[in-house]
Amino acid sequence: MSGHDGHHHDHDHSELTETELRVRALETVLTEKGYVDPAALDLLIETYEKKVGPRNGARVVAKAWADPAYRARLLKDATPAIGELGYAGRQGEHIVALENTPKQHNMVVCTLCSCYPWPVLGLPPVWYKSAPYRSRAVADPRGVLADFGVTLPKDTDIRVWDSTAEIRYLVVPVRPAGTDGWSEDKLADLVTRDSMIGTGLAKQPKDIAK
Amino acid sequence: MIDQAAATRATQEVPSIPRDADGPVFREPWEAQAFAMTLALHERGLFTWSEWAAALAKQIKRAQAAGDPDTGETYYSHWLAALEKLVADKGVATEAILHRTRDAWDHACDRTPHGKPIELCADDFR
Numbered sequence: 194m195s196g197h198d199g200h201h202h203d204h205d206h207s208e209l210t211e212t213e214l215r216v217r218a219l220e221t222v223l224t225e226k227g228y229v230d231p232a233a234l235d236l237l238i239e240t241y242e243k244k245v246g247p248r249n250g251a252r253v254v255a256k257a258w259a260d261p262a263y264r265a266r267l268l269k270d271a272t273p274a275i276g277e278l279g280y281a282g283r284q285g286e287h288i289v290a291l292e293n294t295p296k297q298h299n300m301v302v303c304t305l306c307s308c309y310p311w312p313v314l315g316l317p318p319v320w321y322k323s324a325p326y327r328s329r330a331v332a333d334p335r336g337v338l339a340d341f342g343v344t345l346p347k348d349t350d351i352r353v354w355d356s357t358a359e360i361r362y363l364v365v366p367v368r369p370a371g372t373d374g375w376s377e378d379k380l381a382d383l384v385t386r387d388s389m390i391g392t393g394l395a396k397q398p399k400d401i402a403k
Numbered sequence: 404m405i406d407q408a409a410a411t412r413a414t415q416e417v418p419s420i421p422r423d424a425d426g427p428v429f430r431e432p433w434e435a436q437a438f439a440m441t442l443a444l445h446e447r448g449l450f451t452w453s454e455w456a457a458a459l460a461k462q463i464k465r466a467q468a469a470g471d472p473d474t475g476e477t478y479y480s481h482w483l484a485a486l487e488k489l490v491a492d493k494g495v496a497t498e499a500i501l502h503r504t505r506d507a508w509d510h511a512c513d514r515t516p517h518g519k520p521i522e523l524c525a526d527d528f529r
Contacts, residue, residue: 207516208512208522209509209512209521210433211434212483214505214512215483215487215501215505216437217504217508218505218507219437219440219486219490219496219501220506221504221508222438222490222495222496222501223443223490223496224494228443229440229443233443234405234436234439234440234443236434237407237410237439238435238436240406240407241426241435243423244426244427244428244435245428245429245432247431247436286469301445380501382513
């Protein structure tokens with residue numbers, strides 16, 4: 194990019210909002226002065242994983258499981274399909290839904306800037322932001338999955354997707370067996386954040402039985 | 404040690420924090436970050452919760468006087484502004500240092516290709 198007009202916000206570099214810049218600046222200064230420990234902050238924030246953002250993704254996945262016509266629309270063009278449920282992304286943001294099947298497992302690696310689609314997925318896990326995760330996920334996806342306790346059959350292909358400036362991914366996990374006739378609300382409880390990144394599977398009915 | 408118990412105490416002491424039955428809720432990730440930093444500074448003894456509540460209330464009043472619609476959506480913007488001001492008042496970080504660091508992050512973003520970790524380096528401060 195030439196940047197000849199002096200405008201910085203092209204799409205080939207990272208972006209943070211004005212507020213995010215201020216928060217980072219504050220954290221940097223407080224860390225340098227020894228007032229806060231970023232690891233301790235991350236740990237606390239992670240306990241609020243389910244309390245950040247609307248987490249529309251679980252509803253999207255549940256609807257795709259329950260409604261074949263919606264599933265078809267979602268896989269064809271996810272951005273308007275997700276919009277039907279009231280989620281509108283940032284301008285220029287395009288979401289692609291990747292369907293997991295017994296033949297192919299999709300897993301997403303993402304970046305450290307604002308591109309992580311938190312309105313859909315909720316808060317990114319701390320490990321997800323780490324450079325080792327990124328590089329290992331590409332080189333040894335099966336090993337990374339094993340670390341998360343996920344073992345896939347040998348004949349399941351694993352495909353790793355890296356988001357670009359314009360494309361964010363949402364993984365649609367395999368619908369668990371024994372959930373025929375479940376309502377979308379009940380199905381949504383099975384959909385974890387990790388299953389929508391592809392580092393986990395959807396919960397089984399027995400996991401949510403009280 | 405900042406933990407959930409500390410967070411729960413904070414939500415009791417600073418009554419206006421958006422919350423549900425289990426504790427605080429956040430609209431965006433940065434809100435949780437701002438909240439966690441405040442908790443950490445409180446744990447370090449930089450301020451008491453009543454001091455924090457007063458600083459935040461003052462910031463909210465100032466924003467309302469300036470025409471903030473006060474719909475709740477801007478709650479953590481006020482929180483962040485109050486935190487910046489309080490750390491400046493306490494002599495921890497001046498407004499100028501925060502501003503310079505903010506510009507450095509902006510520069511780091513501009514030179515970091517999408518998909519790579521954004522990291523600060525000395526050059527970003529030039």
